[in-house]
Amino acid sequence: MSSERLEELWKEEQRIAHIHGWNFSHIRGRYAEEDDLPWDFGEVVQKYRKDSMKLMDMDTGGGEFLLSFHHPNENTAATEGYPPNVELCKQILLPLGIDFREADRSDRLPFPDASFDAITNRHGDYDVAELRRTLKPNGLFLTQQVGAENDSELVQLLLPHITDPPYPDQYLDTREAELREYGFDVLESGEAHRPIRFFDVGALVWFARIIEWEFPGFSVEGCLDRLYEAQEIIEKNGAIEGSIHRFYVVARKK
Numbered sequence: 724m725s726s727e728r729l730e731e732l733w734k735e736e737q738r739i740a741h742i743h744g745w746n747f748s749h750i751r752g753r754y755a756e757e758d759d760l761p762w763d764f765g766e767v768v769q770k771y772r773k774d775s776m777k778l779m780d781m782d783t784g785g786g787e788f789l790l791s792f793h794h795p796n797e798n799t800a801a802t803e804g805y806p807p808n809v810e811l812c813k814q815i816l817l818p819l820g821i822d823f824r825e826a827d828r829s830d831r832l833p834f835p836d837a838s839f840d841a842i843t844n845r846h847g848d849y850d851v852a853e854l855r856r857t858l859k860p861n862g863l864f865l866t867q868q869v870g871a872e873n874d875s876e877l878v879q880l881l882l883p884h885i886t887d888p889p890y891p892d893q894y895l896d897t898r899e900a901e902l903r904e905y906g907f908d909v910l911e912s913g914e915a916h917r918p919i920r921f922f923d924v925g926a927l928v929w930f931a932r933i934i935e936w937e938f939p940g941f942s943v944e945g946c947l948d949r950l951y952e953a954q955e956i957i958e959k960n961g962a963i964e965g966s967i968h969r970f971y972v973v974a975r976k977k
Contacts, residue, residue: 726951729924733943733950736925740932741807746785747933753926756967757917764867764971765791767911768843771863771973774798776840779857781832782847785811786821789843800834802826832857841865851905858976864907868893870968874919874937877965881931881941881949889936895970907974914970920962924953927963 739749747754765788772778772792780789783801785808792799796819803812804827816823824833837859844866854864871893878885892898895914902909921927928950931938943950956963 729951729954730943730947732925733928736928737932737943740929746787747930750926750929753923754919754921754930756919760913760915760917760969762913762971764845764865767867767971767973768792768865771865772841777838777859778841778843779834779839781842781844781849783812783816783823784808786816786823788845789816789821792843796820800824800839802832804830837862844868851901851907855905855907855976860976862976863910864902864972864974864976867969867971868898870894870914870916870970872916872966872968874934874965874967877919877921877927877931877963878937880953880963880965881927881946882938883949885939889939893968893970895972898970899972899974902972902974906977908977910973910975912970912972914968916966916968918964919967920964922957922962924950924957924963927953 769792772794774795775798776794777798777800778792778794779800779802781802783789783803786801789799789801800822801812801816802824803809804825809825812823826833832853834857836856838857839862840859841863842854842858842865844864846867846869849866858864871888871891875888895912899909899912921930928943931941935941953963
């Protein structure tokens with residue numbers, strides 16, 4: 724394929740890059756992210772979840788993960804701050820009777836003190852003081868987080884001038900220490916790195932535009948030389964490989 728045609732395809736991926744909820748179906752089959760973490764966060768949640776609990780899911784996206792719990796709707800709440808996902812939650816969660824409220828991750832949680840028996844958070848930011856305020860005594864916080872080293876090899880490939888991760892405190896030991904400082908007991912936790920592979924450069928372009936906080940300032944026009952280098956890697960090796968960084972924590976408020 725000519726370089727001109729490749730550039731056209733990459734610019735088209737850049738143009739259409741958008742996401743509702745947390746849906747990567749556009750690049751299904753064009754990339755592979757290893758999902759064989761040593762834990763299954765959905766199973767971790769189910770191990771602690773009881774139907775009688777008042778449960779809130781932070782940064783719920785489009786509610787996909789939350790709905791997988793099959794928690795009683797009348798005992799379920801959720802927050803989300805990304806405007807397209809807020810509209811999605813209004814359409815999907817509110818008609819079910821779920822107490823959905825718009826809240827950016829940096830906001831005070833829009834709920835009274837001691838509202839919840841459990842708060843779940845999958846890949847969203849959080850304020851430990853707000854967790855402590857809104858959890859009941861002995862309430863649980865269950866989170867899976869994206870680590871500081873996530874996609875670092877891919878960032879270096881496309882944006883080699885970026886040397887610092889966007890969230891440098893995102894390590895298990897750091898976040899556990901923070902929870903303990905605020906009066907939580909850590910019940911279980913884990914941390915892991917796993918491969919992520921892209922089989923065409925267009926999929927990587929789409930991904931980099933979606934995950935803009937990891938690839939700040941990325942554009943096809945500004946990174947064209949790096950994209951051609953990525954194309955050479957794929958033609959030689961069949962894929963571009965990086966790694967994901969994940970950790971999880973289950974903590975109880977004392």
